[in-house]
Amino acid sequence: MIYEGKQKIWKDYQKEIPDDHWYYVRSCIRQNFFPASERKFTDITRNDLGKDVYETPYHTTCGGIAYHCDAIPQETAMTIVARQFALMTESGYENYVPSCVTSFGNYVEILETWREFPELETRIREQLWKACRREFNKPKYLAHTSDLIYHWRNEIAEKARYRLIDKETGEPVRMAEHIGCHYAKMFPSKGIGGAEYPYVLAGMIESWGGQVVDYPERRHCCGYGFRQYHMKANRGYCVSNTHKKFESMEPYGIQAILTNCPGCCYFMDRWQYVISEQTGKTYGKDGFGIPVFTYEELAGLVLGYDPWDLGLQLHQVAVEPFLDRIGVEYDPKAKYLGLNKEDLLKPELPTNLKCF
Amino acid sequence: MKENVVIIGGGIAGMEAARQLLLLGYHPIVVEQKDRLGGHVGQWHRLFPDMASAQDLIRGLGEEISDANIFLETKVNSINRLRDGYQVMLSNGVNVACRSLLVASGFQLFDAARKEEYGYGVYDHVITNSDLEAWFNGKPDVRIPEVPENVGFVHCVGSRDLKAGNLECSKVCCMTAVKQAIEIKEKFPSARVWCFYMDLRLFGKKYEDFYLGAQQEYGIQFVRGRVSEVGETADGRLQVKAEDTLTGKPLRVRLDLLVLMAGMACNPEMTRLARMARLDIDSDGFLKSLDNIRSINASNRPGIFFAGACTGPKTVPETLAEARAAALDIHRYLQKGL
Amino acid sequence: MTDFGFKLSKSSAVELDKVDTTLFERLCEASPDARICMNCGSCGATCTAGPYSGMSLRKVLLGLQRGQDVRPLLSGCMLCGKCTMVCPRGINTRNLILNLCRIYD
Numbered sequence: 001m002i003y004e005g006k007q008k009i010w011k012d013y014q015k016e017i018p019d020d021h022w023y024y025v026r027s028c029i030r031q032n033f034f035p036a037s038e039r040k041f042t043d044i045t046r047n048d049l050g051k052d053v054y055e056t057p058y059h060t061t062c063g064g065i066a067y068h069c070d071a072i073p074q075e076t077a078m079t080i081v082a083r084q085f086a087l088m089t090e091s092g093y094e095n096y097v098p099s100c101v102t103s104f105g106n107y108v109e110i111l112e113t114w115r116e117f118p119e120l121e122t123r124i125r126e127q128l129w130k131a132c133r134r135e136f137n138k139p140k141y142l143a144h145t146s147d148l149i150y151h152w153r154n155e156i157a158e159k160a161r162y163r164l165i166d167k168e169t170g171e172p173v174r175m176a177e178h179i180g181c182h183y184a185k186m187f188p189s190k191g192i193g194g195a196e197y198p199y200v201l202a203g204m205i206e207s208w209g210g211q212v213v214d215y216p217e218r219r220h221c222c223g224y225g226f227r228q229y230h231m232k233a234n235r236g237y238c239v240s241n242t243h244k245k246f247e248s249m250e251p252y253g254i255q256a257i258l259t260n261c262p263g264c265c266y267f268m269d270r271w272q273y274v275i276s277e278q279t280g281k282t283y284g285k286d287g288f289g290i291p292v293f294t295y296e297e298l299a300g301l302v303l304g305y306d307p308w309d310l311g312l313q314l315h316q317v318a319v320e321p322f323l324d325r326i327g328v329e330y331d332p333k334a335k336y337l338g339l340n341k342e343d344l345l346k347p348e349l350p351t352n353l354k355c356f
Numbered sequence: 357m358k359e360n361v362v363i364i365g366g367g368i369a370g371m372e373a374a375r376q377l378l379l380l381g382y383h384p385i386v387v388e389q390k391d392r393l394g395g396h397v398g399q400w401h402r403l404f405p406d407m408a409s410a411q412d413l414i415r416g417l418g419e420e421i422s423d424a425n426i427f428l429e430t431k432v433n434s435i436n437r438l439r440d441g442y443q444v445m446l447s448n449g450v451n452v453a454c455r456s457l458l459v460a461s462g463f464q465l466f467d468a469a470r471k472e473e474y475g476y477g478v479y480d481h482v483i484t485n486s487d488l489e490a491w492f493n494g495k496p497d498v499r500i501p502e503v504p505e506n507v508g509f510v511h512c513v514g515s516r517d518l519k520a521g522n523l524e525c526s527k528v529c530c531m532t533a534v535k536q537a538i539e540i541k542e543k544f545p546s547a548r549v550w551c552f553y554m555d556l557r558l559f560g561k562k563y564e565d566f567y568l569g570a571q572q573e574y575g576i577q578f579v580r581g582r583v584s585e586v587g588e589t590a591d592g593r594l595q596v597k598a599e600d601t602l603t604g605k606p607l608r609v610r611l612d613l614l615v616l617m618a619g620m621a622c623n624p625e626m627t628r629l630a631r632m633a634r635l636d637i638d639s640d641g642f643l644k645s646l647d648n649i650r651s652i653n654a655s656n657r658p659g660i661f662f663a664g665a666c667t668g669p670k671t672v673p674e675t676l677a678e679a680r681a682a683a684l685d686i687h688r689y690l691q692k693g694l
Numbered sequence: 695m696t697d698f699g700f701k702l703s704k705s706s707a708v709e710l711d712k713v714d715t716t717l718f719e720r721l722c723e724a725s726p727d728a729r730i731c732m733n734c735g736s737c738g739a740t741c742t743a744g745p746y747s748g749m750s751l752r753k754v755l756l757g758l759q760r761g762q763d764v765r766p767l768l769s770g771c772m773l774c775g776k777c778t779m780v781c782p783r784g785i786n787t788r789n790l791i792l793n794l795c796r797i798y799d
Contacts, residue, residue, distance in 0.1 A: 001588055005469075005478035196472035216587030216595035235700040243702055251590035277696040351696070506711050550710065568783075571730045575722075577759065579710075580733070600708065602733050602756055609710035 001214060006197050013194035017143050017151040021052045023093035024145075025084060027100030028061035030294075033266040036311030037296040038099050041145055044299055048159055049152055053097075059087055062098065064106035064182075068226035074110075075124070081110050082128040085136035096139035097148055101261035102226075104144040105182025108190050111138060142190075144183060146260035149295045150192055150200045153207040161304030164210030167327040172211035176254045177201035178245075178268060178292075180261020181221050201258045204295060208302045217248035223271075224263035242271040246283045249290070256322050257292040268292045273316045276353040287354035289317035301328060308334050313344075318355045332356065358383035361686055362444045362457040364432055364629060367395020368672060369460035369664025369679045371417040374424045376683030382690075384424040385452055389625065391429050393418055395462050401492035403672055404535045405562035411493075413672075431625075435633040441659060442633075456659040456686045459643065460679065461629060463620040463665040466514030466522060474510065474616055475586045481594055481611070482586065484513075484618045485532050492539065504547050504612035507540055508596055509533040510583045511553040515619030515669075524640050526619030526669040530557045533617050534566045534576075540615075541574040549576045550609065552583045552598050560671060581607065586614060620669040633660060642668045653682040661685050713761035717797060721758065724793040727785040731755045737777035737787060743770040751777050751787055754794070765798060 022045075026038050045051045062084060063077035088096055098104050114121035128134055149156070164173040179198045184191025193199025196219065202212045223241025228234040245268070259265040272289040276282050284290045292315070293301075300310045307328060312319045313335045323330055335356065336344045349355050359382050363370045366388030374384040392398060393414065400410035431447040441455035468476040468484050476482045483491075483499050491497045511533055515526035530553065537549045551570075556578065558567050570576040581598040589595050594611045622641040630637055636656045638644035643666045646654035653661050663682040664675040722728045731752060738750030747770025757764040768791065777787040 002478055002480065005475075008469075008477065009472060194472065197478065214588060216589055218587065219585065232699055235698070236703040239700070240703040240705065244705070274698060275702070277698070278702055548711070567732075568730060571732075572726070575729060578732075600756075600760065603708075603753075603760055603762075605760065606707040607710050608707050611711075 006199075009197050010193045010199040013189065013192060013199070015143075015147070015190065015192060016141065017147055018095050018141050019051075019151070021093060022054070022095045022097045022143075022148065023088040023091060023139075024053050024055040025059050025062070025096070025098045025103070026055070027098070027103060027262050028065055029266075030099060030262040033262055034294055034297070034311055034314060036300075036309065037294045040300045040305065040310055041099065041149075041296045043305075044156070044296065044303060045148065045152070048303055049155055051152075054091060054093060056087055056091060059084055062100070062103040062106050064100070064102040065226065067106065068102060069230055070227050074113075075120075075127075077106060078110050078113075078120070078124045079127050079131065081107060082124050082136055083132060083134060085138060086128065086132075086134035088139065089135070089137045094137065094140040096142050097145055099145045101144060101146075101180030102182045102263070104142070105180075105186055107139075107142055108187050111142065112187065114138075144200075144260065146183075146200050146295050147192055149299055150203050153204045156299050156303060157207045157209075160208060160302040162302050162326050162328055164205065164208045164302065164326060166325050168325075172209055173322075173326060174213050174253055174255045175205045175210045176213050176215060176218065176249060176252070176257045177205060178218070178222065178257055178259045178261075178264050180259070180264050183260060201260055201295060204298065205258060208298070213252050213254055215249050215252050215254070217245045220245050220248075222259075222261075222264040222267050224267050226263075229267075238267070239271050239274055242267055243275050243279075246272070246275065246290075250283060254290055255284075255325065257290055258295060258298055259292055260295055265292050265294050270316045273350050273353050277351055280352050282353050284317070285321065287352070288321055289353055291315060291317045291319045291322045293319075301326075306330065308337070316355070317353070320356055359690060360385055360452055360454040361690075362387065362442075362452055362454050363460055364457065365395070365460035365462055365664075365666070366390070366393040366426065366428070367460065367462045367664065367675075368397045368413070368417065369462065369666075369675045369682075370395075370458070371414075371421055372676045372679035373458050373460060373663050373683045373686075374421045375417060376680050377686065378421060378423055380683060380687045382687075384421070385454075386421070386424055386426045387430050387432055387446060388426065388428050389431055393426065393428070396465065396486075397672060399486065399490060399493070401489045402535070402539070404531055404566065405560070407535075410489075432629060432632070435629070454659075456661065456689055458661050458663055458682055458686060459626070459629060459633075459635070459655070459666050460663045460682075461623050461626045461666045463669065464623040466520070466526075466618045466621040468513050468616045468618045470520060471513055471517075471616070473585050474513065474583065474614070475588070475594075476616055479586060479588045479594055479614075480592055482614045482616065484616045485529065485536060486618065488536055488540075488615050499613070501612045504540075504544055506593075506609065506611045507537075507544075507547050507549045507613045507615070508583070508594075508609065508611045509537055509549070509551045509615045509617060511551065511556075511617050512582065513616040513618050514621060515617075516554065517619075521641070522619060522621050524669060525557060527557070527559075528669065528671055529617035529619055530555075531560065531563045531566065533615075534558070534563070534570050536615060537576045538566065538570055538574055541576060549574070551576060551578050552581060552596075553578060554580070554582050579607065583614075620665055623666065626666050633657060635660065638667070640668060642666065653678060653685045659689060661689075708760050710760075713759070715759055715761065717794075718755075718758040720797050721790070721794050724797070725786065725790040727783070728755055728758075728790060730783050731785060732783060734782060736780040736782065740776045740780050741771075742774045742776060743772050746770070751791070754791075758794075764794075768794060768798070 063080035067077040184195040188195035223238040269292040636644035663679040743749040749770035
């Protein structure tokens, strides 16, 4: 691998990211998958970095999930998005940051469609007015939340309590990055580093002391595939894609995976359990899986947030070996204690995948 | 005193035209940007179909044009219309007045790094057709393993590629791939070689013989399907994906060397010249001939003629024939003032 | 094993460098012509058995190189020789088919 070759490509795909004043919208599914990630995004950006990140409780799904599940036509998604933009405009913001990769892709696709077909934008404006008497400006800047963490990665590194370094060996932690398909595959120029060799997550790993490991199926989709997964009969081929990725990763001794998409993170984590039940195979050391993190979780970890406050107990794959590796202090007994130390009860353990 | 004819470009088109113009009694002035004559062919090793030495061709042409005025490492700064010709100002300070000039500025090899999915410049064992010829010519290349077991050739890299801005077929790459695949098999008889193609365009004299020979004598396998993605394996080899469109199945293959058949793209120098001399550009981005059947050598400007790949991808013999035809067109023009 | 109601699907991808092509190589020893097929499809187009049995010599040769079991195709052949007549590369197709049957036996 010629590192300079990748750097050359990264230089070609940079985008302007304003340093402050962002209007933040959440994902419709992340709250359930990794409930602390979005909350910690606001904590990290507001409290640790001192940025103005504003959100309003009135915002909704962007419609992207329904659009990708064939449940609504794109025009409906456009009208939902128009309302979201109206909320941003009413709040006095012009930089828009969604926390979901499919939302980001949905916004990019809609803005690009309106640029090509202005008459469609006019029609959506009329529909929005008829539906709820709102008007909107298009965002001046659109970024995904992983773009912002990337943008602030060095500030985070300066404040970091831990580095992605193996405490025993002093070696950088070996990490793979996985980018959600809708981040840049549709519009490579909108992603940091482009679509073939995205830099958005690799940049965080490097900046926080880890080593990025490339593997042949790195660019392959996690397999979620929206309407495919949602039909139970089709799930076999969803999990097969994740399986293909883990098989390809196997020889590299990868110690953790960083993702920027709600679905990817969820499925690459949960499918390791399904694969282990069906094949008996696990991909981490000593019967464990390979932990899969969101970028907020990883940023939170290096900044010294308590792993259980970051919601890491909701991961299928045990994160403890990773925490021990980089030396994060945590209380193993507190893993399944909720708010006010309420006992959440321990989940049933899988047959083959080692968990705590 | 012999009449000046300015030839822009010292590749095979410019050299052959200079040779003909000398024979016709003119004084050709060859302007070449690089520090040597011969252009792309000068970097090549062997030429199909007879496997002739490219170096011998360039040496021979060079010897025959020693009486021409040759400016190396020189660019054209401006071309201004005079009453009955052109004033050409060169970057070396020389000013030439001429009634006719020949554009032979050739092509630019498509930058294979632009097809990011193939990882040229990113993965350790991805090279281009041009790199392979340089290696055949003795230039060391660490990307080529000592004894490669599996070798792949990707046809149409940056050709027939609307998205890359190069819709046209580059004509020579299919045949070059077959030639180079055979040469690889000759160097590494134990290697398995696959050529990944969309169509095999083997139109020229003896090209089909090469294809048949590649299958029959060398066991080279032709897979109809364009490579979609290249990755690097843990042991530093390449993992290549394509669809075998004839069986309708996706393929994966581990390779030790992948050769990208970079196509012929417009030369930016040609675009600059076109602006300077107000020459028309065709829809493919190359210079526009007066017509594409009878007057391929003629431009929209009086006294300015074309030869070679500045009007589109050409083979070596086509380029040489065009250069001779252009010399004759120039001769007639200067005789009759057509 | 936990029943999830779905299972890992088998990939249809062909691992080109790992495919077992021993049969094809043995065929090439007996019928070197096997290498020079250019997949034009004339044989399949004219094949008497093709429309009813799926037989196509092109598919047989390509299938062998991709590690497929081509006996189901081959068993449809009526040995009429029409493919020999149309092959532009002059492959002795009848001989080739008989050689392949012998290899399978």
